[in-house]
Amino acid sequence: MIYINARFLTQDVTGVQRFAEQICMELVGLRDDVVLLAPKDIKRSSLPSGLNIQTIGKKSGHYWEQIELPRYLKSIGSPLLVNLCSTAPVFYKNQIVTHHDVTYKRYKKSFSLKFRMLYSMLVPMMLRSSKALITVSEFSKSEILKCFRYDPKKIHIVYNAVGDEFSHDFERSDKSEKYLLAVSSPNFHKNFHGMLEAYNLLRRNHNSDIKLKVIGKSSASFATQDFSTNAKDENITFLGRVDDSELISLYQNATAFVFPSFYEGFGIPPLEAQACGCPVISSNKASMPEVLNDSVIYFDPYNIPEMSDAMLKITSDSALRNMLVNAGLENVKKYSWKNSAEKVNSIIETATASRA
Structure with missing residues (x-):
């Protein structure tokens, strides 16, 4: 045995x-x-x-x-x-x-x-x-x-x-809502604080109406961090933990997925997003280039303006999003x-x- x-x-x-x-x-x-x-x-x-x-x-x-x-x-x-x-x-x-x-x-x-x-x-x-x-x-x-x-x-x-349940075979449930999605935690290496700075910069400099939804742990965990003032921003939703069916729906309906980590041994969430037909922008550090290859838009997670520019590109260019959707679906096939x-x-x- x-x-x-x-x-x-x-x-x-x-x-x-x-x-x-x-x-x-x-x-x-x-x-x-x-x-x-x-x-x-x-x-x-x-x-x-x-x-x-x-x-x-x-x-x-x-x-x-x-x-x-x-x-x-x-x-x-x-x-x-x-x-x-x-x-x-x-x-x-x-x-x-x-x-x-x-x-x-x-x-x-x-x-x-x-x-x-x-x-x-x-x-x-x-x-x-x-x-x-x-x-x-x-x-x-x-x-x-x-x-x-x-x-x-x-x-x-x-x-x-990625499990077979993560699929791009779906009909969008709400085409009117545009949002960036992140799966994060308050741990420093996940760089949630940097992502929030980049998102706020995007909205401030470009008057973007894109929303941000964050999955992970609990809203209280995020709200107790130094960036807790964002917890009251109506454009940012802290969803806490969700089950797989809700997670898949959020991936499928997101405008794009953001992965801002400083450090990951692998990083499953970007692959889950790609399997669900969601374009990805990602940190260029640690294992991410190895796992994602050329299927995403990369940014330096320590460079807030660069991350914000990547958010702007992915939210404003539908042709780029479509290209990354196809590239992501091909990338997932490797795993x-x-x-x-x-x-x-x-x-x-x-x-x-x-x-x-």
């Missing part, structure tokens, strides 16, 4: 949890010996059929992952454990680990001191205990190698992708959860063969 660390089922869904869940769903179609081990406090009750989920232990969080999970595995003969999020039991030897990025080292302002200290302790130990390391881009691989000592031959690139799961399965096969 192959066991998956399914602690992610107890967490809110971000890109990390999306990766883990989608890979698991595809893996069960490739092999019949996959078991997901999870704490009892699973958050998502509407999980897809076919996932063999076994709850173990009495605790949750790091205690469950570091103590109860490896204790259970050792009691059944220490089988291979596959970890698809960014942490793993640090003293368990027979495992494959995943580390999505090192944002916590590059942009310390985005994380608490406690979080940074915990990861700085856990990750090197986790890497030493691993048979192989999965990460999500060549960019992340290079960043991990700069921060940690690890054999580059044991690092495998497994890209994110597949099935192909990514096949790569993970190949890594699993190599790890199990080496132990035989």
